[in-house]
Amino acid sequence: MAANMKVKERVAKKQTLCGALMLIEALKAENVKVIFGYPGGAVLPIYDKLYESGVFHVLTRHEQGAIHAAEGYARISGKPGVVIATSGPGATNIVTGLTDAMMDSIPLVVFTGQVASNVIGSDAFQEADVLGITMPITKHSYQVRDIHELPKIIKEAFHIATTGRPGPVLIDIPKDMAVAEAEFDYEQDIQLPGYQPTTKPNHLQIRKLVEAVSQAKRPVILAGAGVLHANAHEQLKQYAEQQNIPVIHTLLGLGGFPADHPLFLGMAGMHGTYTANMALYECDLLINVGARFDDRVTGNLAHFAPKATVAHIDIDPAEIGKNVPTKIPIVGDAKEALIQLIEQNGKRPDVSEWLNKLNEWKREYPLMYKREPGVLKPQRLIEMIHEYTNGEAVVTTDVGQHQMWVAQYYKFKQPHRWVTSGGLGTMGFGLPAAIGAQLAQPEATVVAIVGDGGFQMTLQELSVIQELNLPIKIVIVNNQALGMVRQWQEIFYEKRYSHSLIPNQPDFVRLAEAYGMKAMRATTEEEAEYVLKEAFATNAPVLLDFHVHPGENVYPMVAPGKGLHEMVGVKW
Amino acid sequence: MVKRIITMTVNNRPGVLNRITGLFTKRHYNIESITVGHTETEGVSRMTFVVNVDDERIAEQITKQLNKQIDVLKVVDITDQAIIVRELALIKVAVTSATRGEIYTLIEPFRAAIVDVARDSLVVQVTGEPEKIDALIDLLKPYGLKEVARTGTTAFPRGSQRASSTNKSLFII
Numbered sequence: 001m002a003a004n005m006k007v008k009e010r011v012a013k014k015q016t017l018c019g020a021l022m023l024i025e026a027l028k029a030e031n032v033k034v035i036f037g038y039p040g041g042a043v044l045p046i047y048d049k050l051y052e053s054g055v056f057h058v059l060t061r062h063e064q065g066a067i068h069a070a071e072g073y074a075r076i077s078g079k080p081g082v083v084i085a086t087s088g089p090g091a092t093n094i095v096t097g098l099t100d101a102m103m104d105s106i107p108l109v110v111f112t113g114q115v116a117s118n119v120i121g122s123d124a125f126q127e128a129d130v131l132g133i134t135m136p137i138t139k140h141s142y143q144v145r146d147i148h149e150l151p152k153i154i155k156e157a158f159h160i161a162t163t164g165r166p167g168p169v170l171i172d173i174p175k176d177m178a179v180a181e182a183e184f185d186y187e188q189d190i191q192l193p194g195y196q197p198t199t200k201p202n203h204l205q206i207r208k209l210v211e212a213v214s215q216a217k218r219p220v221i222l223a224g225a226g227v228l229h230a231n232a233h234e235q236l237k238q239y240a241e242q243q244n245i246p247v248i249h250t251l252l253g254l255g256g257f258p259a260d261h262p263l264f265l266g267m268a269g270m271h272g273t274y275t276a277n278m279a280l281y282e283c284d285l286l287i288n289v290g291a292r293f294d295d296r297v298t299g300n301l302a303h304f305a306p307k308a309t310v311a312h313i314d315i316d317p318a319e320i321g322k323n324v325p326t327k328i329p330i331v332g333d334a335k336e337a338l339i340q341l342i343e344q345n346g347k348r349p350d351v352s353e354w355l356n357k358l359n360e361w362k363r364e365y366p367l368m369y370k371r372e373p374g375v376l377k378p379q380r381l382i383e384m385i386h387e388y389t390n391g392e393a394v395v396t397t398d399v400g401q402h403q404m405w406v407a408q409y410y411k412f413k414q415p416h417r418w419v420t421s422g423g424l425g426t427m428g429f430g431l432p433a434a435i436g437a438q439l440a441q442p443e444a445t446v447v448a449i450v451g452d453g454g455f456q457m458t459l460q461e462l463s464v465i466q467e468l469n470l471p472i473k474i475v476i477v478n479n480q481a482l483g484m485v486r487q488w489q490e491i492f493y494e495k496r497y498s499h500s501l502i503p504n505q506p507d508f509v510r511l512a513e514a515y516g517m518k519a520m521r522a523t524t525e526e527e528a529e530y531v532l533k534e535a536f537a538t539n540a541p542v543l544l545d546f547h548v549h550p551g552e553n554v555y556p557m558v559a560p561g562k563g564l565h566e567m568v569g570v571k572w
Numbered sequence: 573m574v575k576r577i578i579t580m581t582v583n584n585r586p587g588v589l590n591r592i593t594g595l596f597t598k599r600h601y602n603i604e605s606i607t608v609g610h611t612e613t614e615g616v617s618r619m620t621f622v623v624n625v626d627d628e629r630i631a632e633q634i635t636k637q638l639n640k641q642i643d644v645l646k647v648v649d650i651t652d653q654a655i656i657v658r659e660l661a662l663i664k665v666a667v668t669s670a671t672r673g674e675i676y677t678l679i680e681p682f683r684a685a686i687v688d689v690a691r692d693s694l695v696v697q698v699t700g701e702p703e704k705i706d707a708l709i710d711l712l713k714p715y716g717l718k719e720v721a722r723t724g725t726t727a728f729p730r731g732s733q734r735a736s737s738t739n740k741s742l743f744i745i
Contacts, residue, residue, distance in 0.1 A: 135591055136598045140642045160642060194583060194645045318636035321629065
């Protein structure tokens, strides 16, 4: 603490600091509560100053774990996740997480060590061209070449990561820069003439949309994660109710609109609901709020929303018109756009016939699966978790079948409860993301729902969960297979299960116990009831290994290359 | 395929060219030529790209994606404006005492210059729109081209934007 005070005095006098202390002071100025990282040679000077800094640093057991934890933290807290990794292998280990954050617009500020300036380019020990490697997978990146620039760089990095369309920003710090000294001035203004995101929507375009809505017979809103990034969930509900327009979510948008709301049609896309997909096919006005028309949402673009006038609200102008021709482009913040739309209070369209049709589809084609005695169906498992957590838990997942079942059956009622790897589809994301999510909301119930495949990609982070005693409930949806790969092989590759079946999985219960963690297994619905009850009554980490029906597939489904209206598996 | 000319000003920071060309690779855009150089403002460079695209939608995407780069200050697709388009080429042609004089006459209407003379070759320097350079190279080809170096296209809008349609048609590279 004494050392800490000393640092503060020095900063107050704007004294000279070394690069490592600048970094720490900048993190404090940015109100960073937790950082995730892993030490190594090139960041030793930084870690030395961290030692007595009072900054809460979580040592993950792999750099990939650190960056996914930071992503989980950012998703739940709404604040940027901060990561430190060393040069070379430390930095290359965060490449997946950077790409994941880039795809899903997650704000991160990532510090990587680098070999000393005078040996950069000489293939030095643990040298990698991190700037070159990460350029296409970061929103922006810096390499510190002059210590005087470091405060400005960090300040810009936080600004860029968190404004406009959020994303990861990387700062590569050569080892000598961490010890070089200069004056620390963090009060300077940010000057980025090449970066001026448009947040205020164009009034004319808003009026055009209001007019289009008033004329519409079959309008629908497709809401993506942009609604959550903008904290616009209240406005979304208000606008949908004011205009009586049904709402569809993308995978990442889930929770932005309450799943139990009568105007909610479910998730769209490859494993979306029949109603949502058919609504997109039949609508005459499609209002996209903060979604990027990903191919998993649109299916074959030639058949996407063929009858619709498309309006698109997005903070990123490059997303508008990228995949789907757009008649009414609205560049801006989702919240500001929705507020303007609500204020316009335009003429409510006559949608009674449309809503009748949609409700008929909802009744006729609900999500479905068959329960069988003595067998634990994964869909039922997710429903049970939903019941036990009252639909209010923070849920993280990997990618694949279990992810789709959560998206379908965990009916998110609230925003900022859902942490999943959407765009990149990263196996091994869920477990470390849960660490960040729990640290962001210590009081929340956090459930990491993972597959038996993905779990083994980052399971070393069990160690962190146990060490910090984070009361995360780890649910392994264990089908002894890489389920989604197996499903595609069954459907599209004549059941040739090439390297997707893993009948000899380790004993996950004993594995968790080796980490000192409580663990239980269930193979039937009855056992599942029992272990879930027990787990949610425990204020400590618990790992649950659920042996679900191994041949279960995710339906309904839009086959690749097909239009949303060509979905299969909608009815027995 | 249509060709578009995109000019932009960028912060002259380390790696900025890498960022831009990397973006073209990532998004699968084809670059026909790039020129880069300083501008009247210190620390700001101008880049001129000639790109091949399938349609206008892709051209629009390119400018939007370039605009997202933090170090990019301004991007303009100037293809449809009244513009000045220039390229410089150095052409080393084989000569004999018999053909030397002929080549001098031949390049004159192109307002090209001989910038180097050797016993068996000449270096011709020519500036102009890329099609003019193509034409001169075609004419010199029969004499034997030893080496050709072209700078790629650089361009910017004219001071006055009148009669843009005729200017546009001139530029079909």
